[in-house]
Amino acid sequence: MEESECRALDNKEVNFMAEVFKNSEVIKMTGIGKTYKMGSSEYVALKNIDLTIHKSEFVAIIGPSGAGKTTLMNIIGCLDTPTQGEYILDGINTKCSDNKLAEIRNSKIGFIFQNYNLLPRLSIIENVELPLLYMNIASREIRERALEAIRKVGLEFHIKHKPTELSGGQMQRVAIARALVTKPQILLADEPTGALDSKTGKEILQILKDLNDEGNTIVLITHDMNIASEAKRIITIKDGEIISDVPNEKFYKGVSVCS
Amino acid sequence: MAATSIWANKMRSFLTMLGIIIGISSVIVLVGIGEGTRKQVQNQIEKLGTNLITVNLTGRRNVGLSNSEIEELKTKPGIKSIAPSLQSSVNLKAGTKTYSTTLEASTPEYSEIRKINVSSGRFITKRDVENRYQVAIVGIDVANELYGTTNVVGQSMQVNGVSFTIIGVLEPQGSSMGGSGDDRIIVPLSTAQRLLKNTEIRTFYIEASSKDEVNNAKGYLELFLSKKFKNDTNSYRVFDQTSLLDTANETSKSMTMMLSGIAAISLIVGGIGIMNIMLVSVIERTREIGIRKAVGAKRRTILVQFLIESAGISCLGGIIGVLVGFLTAHGIKTLLKMPVSISGIVVVGSVTFSVVVGIIFGMYPASKASKLNPIDALRFE
Numbered sequence: 001m002e003e004s005e006c007r008a009l010d011n012k013e014v015n016f017m018a019e020v021f022k023n024s025e026v027i028k029m030t031g032i033g034k035t036y037k038m039g040s041s042e043y044v045a046l047k048n049i050d051l052t053i054h055k056s057e058f059v060a061i062i063g064p065s066g067a068g069k070t071t072l073m074n075i076i077g078c079l080d081t082p083t084q085g086e087y088i089l090d091g092i093n094t095k096c097s098d099n100k101l102a103e104i105r106n107s108k109i110g111f112i113f114q115n116y117n118l119l120p121r122l123s124i125i126e127n128v129e130l131p132l133l134y135m136n137i138a139s140r141e142i143r144e145r146a147l148e149a150i151r152k153v154g155l156e157f158h159i160k161h162k163p164t165e166l167s168g169g170q171m172q173r174v175a176i177a178r179a180l181v182t183k184p185q186i187l188l189a190d191e192p193t194g195a196l197d198s199k200t201g202k203e204i205l206q207i208l209k210d211l212n213d214e215g216n217t218i219v220l221i222t223h224d225m226n227i228a229s230e231a232k233r234i235i236t237i238k239d240g241e242i243i244s245d246v247p248n249e250k251f252y253k254g255v256s257v258c259s
Numbered sequence: 260m261a262a263t264s265i266w267a268n269k270m271r272s273f274l275t276m277l278g279i280i281i282g283i284s285s286v287i288v289l290v291g292i293g294e295g296t297r298k299q300v301q302n303q304i305e306k307l308g309t310n311l312i313t314v315n316l317t318g319r320r321n322v323g324l325s326n327s328e329i330e331e332l333k334t335k336p337g338i339k340s341i342a343p344s345l346q347s348s349v350n351l352k353a354g355t356k357t358y359s360t361t362l363e364a365s366t367p368e369y370s371e372i373r374k375i376n377v378s379s380g381r382f383i384t385k386r387d388v389e390n391r392y393q394v395a396i397v398g399i400d401v402a403n404e405l406y407g408t409t410n411v412v413g414q415s416m417q418v419n420g421v422s423f424t425i426i427g428v429l430e431p432q433g434s435s436m437g438g439s440g441d442d443r444i445i446v447p448l449s450t451a452q453r454l455l456k457n458t459e460i461r462t463f464y465i466e467a468s469s470k471d472e473v474n475n476a477k478g479y480l481e482l483f484l485s486k487k488f489k490n491d492t493n494s495y496r497v498f499d500q501t502s503l504l505d506t507a508n509e510t511s512k513s514m515t516m517m518l519s520g521i522a523a524i525s526l527i528v529g530g531i532g533i534m535n536i537m538l539v540s541v542i543e544r545t546r547e548i549g550i551r552k553a554v555g556a557k558r559r560t561i562l563v564q565f566l567i568e569s570a571g572i573s574c575l576g577g578i579i580g581v582l583v584g585f586l587t588a589h590g591i592k593t594l595l596k597m598p599v600s601i602s603g604i605v606v607v608g609s610v611t612f613s614v615v616v617g618i619i620f621g622m623y624p625a626s627k628a629s630k631l632n633p634i635d636a637l638r639f640e
Contacts, residue, residue: 079634103555105554106555117553121264134554178554206514226345
């Protein structure tokens with residue numbers, strides 16, 4: 001019986017699948033390189049990166065410090081521009097003006113930083129509202145969407161507090177809410193558990209996993225293999241190059257693949 | 260957003276504002292004093308009568324108008340009356356008290372022309388002049404100094420050693436240009452000429468028959484005098500209150516300009532203070548700028564945020580400055596009894612100027628903030 005279910009796809013089905021696959025490309029990098037000029041010498045941070053990430057993936061980028069993880073994250077997050085290659089984010093070529101890049105960061109990317117990067121003078125709700133202020137939406141909707149995002153991370157009883165009154169785990173949840181509030185194409189998490197103890201770190205990871213289950217695309221940058229192992233796809237970089245790009249076996253155990 | 264960050268650094272914002280506060284309040288006060296003085300001078304001149312024409316004879320030769328010339332002038336159209344006047348400083352003595360003051364000698368017309376009235380007693384009459392009576396009208400300051408009271412009609416005093424009877428006391432005049440109107444005595448012209456051994460009269464007050472006739476009368480007088488002095492225009496001066504008003508206005512205008520200039524410099528210094536503190540603020544908030552940029556703030560948004568903040572500081576400083584200026588002006592008015600007049604234009608102008616200062620001096624720090632690279636800004640500790 002199982003044998004009969006496993007059949008080759010016909011042409012029509014292959015084309016359809018290819019189309020779906022292509023449309024679901026969120027990140028498409030070809031030949032990305034980044035070279036820093038330091039006086040007369042040059043430092044190559046990234047070379048020839050080809051990377052495609054589809055919708056709803058949960059990707060961990062892992063590598064030792066100095067491998068180029070942060071540079072890659074900055075380029076993915078449109079905080080930095082590559083010196084070579086082409087980067088298409090959700091169908092948009094990122095080789096564009098400073099203003100356009102700000103718009104892309106605003107609407108397509110949600111950042112989650114290791115040190116939370118919340119504004120200490122603003123309350124929790126104001127911090128979450130921050131990205132929405134740079135969009136053109138009515139203030140009532142801003143409040144509603146911010147509340148919705150805060151509810152998602154379970155902090156609705158703390159909205160008037162200042163970040164400094166919260167624990168590290170709570171602050172990171174605020175940061176996640178802020179990243180979620182614009183409904184971005186990707187959530188970009190840079191060592192999100194780096195500043196937390198292992199228990200709260202696990203909670204934060206669980207939130208990310210839940211968000212991924214709801215269909216969010218997550219890119220996680222870490223140097224910790226234990227954390228990376230929670231992702232469904234693990235990309236290892238070293239000396240500015242991708243040295244491996246594999247699905248996480250843990251999630252695909254027992255899944256038979258037709259050959 | 261700007262308000263919260265100004266509030267978060269209350270002390271610093273206040274110190275930054277101080278420059279602007281001092282600048283604006285000094286503009287308000289200084290311009291107020293200038294304007295008040297100008298108005299006071301204008302009032303006094305107008306009180307003297309706008310029909311008044313003054314002739315001063317300044318020639319070195321033995322000059323003066325003869326009685327027949329004066330009588331001839333009086334008949335001319337446009338001229339209502341003429342009061343010749345002599346001035347000299349004299350020493351008074353009453354009992355054991357001595358006092359020196361200004362003696363002014365004239366004819367009965369003087370009272371009407373110079374709008375001077377007595378509060379008690381009477382003014383000089385024609386008979387006093389014709390008979391060279393030794394009578395005097397005293398100002399209240401003189402009366403108070405010599406007798407300690409203003410009830411002095413009928414008293415006698417010595418003027419340069421000659422005995423005079425007081426026949427009247429002047430109404431309080433207040434001080435005006437050219438000394439206090441209360442610190443003088445008025446005597447009949449002929450009496451003074453004998454007392455001072457001086458028959459040369461160099462000042463004439465002339466009243467035109469109406470305000471519109473002032474220019475006619477003035478023109479006629481000039482013609483008459485230039486004929487008399489054979490075109491030597493340096494030996495006489497004819498002026499009316501309009502030219503006096505103009506001169507006074509010019510003087511106070513240039514004074515106001517100078518004061519505003521000084522105040523403007525202090526505003527610019529205040530502006531540099533704002534720039535300074537905004538630059539510190541940009542460095543301090545580098546991380547905040549990085550976060551804002553990472554979540555999608557554009558360059559312009561950051562620029563505007565910082566500009567609003569510096570304009571807000573300077574505007575607030577301007578408003579506080581206006582209040583401080585008002586209070587100071589009020590204090591000066593009541594305590595120092597100086598005339599102060601604050602106009603709306605100055606208030607609006609100085610607040611506007613302070614906002615402009617904030618924007619101009621906030622421009623550089625704001626543009627510096629907007630150009631920060633988000634990566635460097637996020638990494639900033």
